Amino acid sequence: MTILHISQPVDGGVARVVVDLVRGQREAGHRVLVACPRGGRLAGEAASVGALVQDWPARRSPGPATASEAWRLRRLVRAAAPDMVHLHSAKAGLAGRLAIRGAVPTVFQPHAWSFAAVDGPLAAATLRWERLATRWAHRLLCVSVQERADGVAAGLHADWAVVPNGVDVRHYAPAERRAARIALGLDLDAPLAVCVGRLCRQKGQDVLLAAWPEVLRRVPKARLALVGGGPDEARLAATVRESAEPSRVRLVGDVPDPRPWLAAADLVVLPSRWEGMALAPLEAMAAARPVLLTDVPGARECLPPAERERAVVPPEDATALATRMAEALSDPIECERRGSRLREHAVARHDVRSVVEQVDALYRDLLGAGPAAGRRRARVPQRI
CATH class of the missing domain: 3.40.50.2000 (Glycogen Phosphorylase B;)
Known part of the structure; x- marks a missing residue:
């Protein structure tokens, strides 16, 4: 046809x-x-x-x-x-x-x-x-x-x-975290949260930045990377510059391939205000990385039942987002286990x-x- x-x-x-x-x-x-x-x-x-x-x-x-x-x-x-x-x-x-x-x-x-x-x-x-x-x-x-x-x-x-x-689960096959961090020039040991998405109101990076000071209070060595470009890039960059710890947040900009950043992450976060079913969490799961999502359409459905409570928070709730991020980044070994299970789910369902x-x-x-x-x-x- x-x-x-x-x-x-x-x-x-x-x-x-x-x-x-x-x-x-x-x-x-x-x-x-x-x-x-x-x-x-x-x-x-x-x-x-x-x-x-x-x-x-x-x-x-x-x-x-x-x-x-x-x-x-x-x-x-x-x-x-x-x-x-x-x-x-x-x-x-x-x-x-x-x-x-x-x-x-x-x-x-x-x-x-x-x-x-x-x-x-x-x-x-x-x-x-x-x-x-x-x-x-x-x-x-x-x-x-x-x-x-x-x-x-x-x-x-x-x-x-x-x-x-x-998503193409073959394309987003798991990669070694240490090698990815060396290639990207990142600290090899710092807990790293990554948000992949267009920098715009829909994706909620402003809420993520509002939650970040509390994450740092609980996990002082943590780092955050925002991967993507978009209409809110200048505003979000200004927010980062005015924060107490601007060196702990990196605005990466638009990239042709997010896989190195997914491989480097301990946790992938997408604090959207609305979605149908976002692709970024599916890509992260295929790459064997745990995710933290807001409770918008598609979020719970893309996750296995065992993940739906600890991997989902209310939209625009910076406090809940900070709490769950800190919990995950405090336990990188558990993040690794969760990522492996999510990879199996992505292969079977997405x-x-x-x-x-x-x-x-x-x-x-x-x-x-x-x-x-x-x-x-x-x-x-x-x-x-």
């Missing part, structure tokens, strides 16, 4: 999900196109695994340009003539559903609900749009049961599917090859017997 993925954003976890799907779908013999803006990693990485990349200029947030973005997307879809369109995240979900309006079998994958990311009138307007636009998606694909439950609770009436996120197979089955269901079957040959609308 011919599959068209449409994505904005072009970095972070969403881009990695798209690239993993493209890789698996190309290996299965499908013709795969990716429409996305220039810049970021998605275009280059998708092309490197066999996708035909189409330039789709689009801003990350909705605005006055959204209508023209949808119009360009409509033309692109008509030219590509795909059997299946897969929309990734809120912006592509907005422009794509406006452009296609159900004329081609369409899967919308929110990667966390847009109305969870905003407040007040904007949240209400976003929710109204999502309720309206469900008519133009043949499946709403969620990455966690909680993400689907939140959509149902918000009044979204849709044909649902749930496929948990996965291998990306299983994700590709489940998404392929979803597509085939739509094209063969689902509600899209009767609409496959409908024309993409001429006007937005």
Whole structure:
């Protein structure tokens, strides 16, 4: 089949999900196109695994340009003539559903609900749009049961599917901690917490920095590394400079490969405010590292039952976060044991090859017997 993925954003976890799907779908013999803006990693990485990349200029947030973005997307879809369109995240979900309006079998994958990311009138307007636009998606694909439950609770009436996120467990195989620390120029013995994620409000690094002084009080030799770039980088750097122990925190910036930092870590922390199911904890578990997460959609589901109490804290609770971090960093041997068990869980439950197979089955269901079957040959609308 011919599959068209449409994505904005072009970095972070969403881009990695798209690239993993493209890789698996190309290996299965499908013709795969990716429409996305220039810049970021998605275009280059998708092309490197066999996708035909189409330039789709689009801003990350909705605005006055959204209508023209949808119009360009409509033309692109008509030219590509795909059997299946897969929309990734809120912006592509907005422009794509406006452009296609159900004329081609369409899967919308929110990667966390847009109305969870905003407040007040904007949240209400976003929710109204999502309720309206469900008519133009043949499946709403969620990455966690909680993400689907939140959509149902918000009044979204849709044909649902749930496929948990996965990572390439071979790519994130465990590596030796000492060698990683030598290569990165890190203290060989200091307890190290690592946060891998885009530096933005969603990922909650500000809460992590608020918790850090209490961690240092309990574990004075501890170190913290924030791995990633993003819009909050300057603000977080200022917070670090103004702290009592700025030398104990390192802002690494964006890196092409987080594996050395995962290998160096004793504990991987992600204090998100909202998620669908974050990839960073799955990568850490595949690398045999213990994780500490906030209780957002996907967090408990990605963990084995034995880890769900000590590895999850309430969102925006710096005190609880500090307590659990200090407990973990005080016992590196137990961190090693936990990491080994989590590696086994990641291999069994979150291998990306299983994700590709489940998404392929979803597509085939739509094209063969689902509600899209009767609409496959409908024309993409001429006007937005």
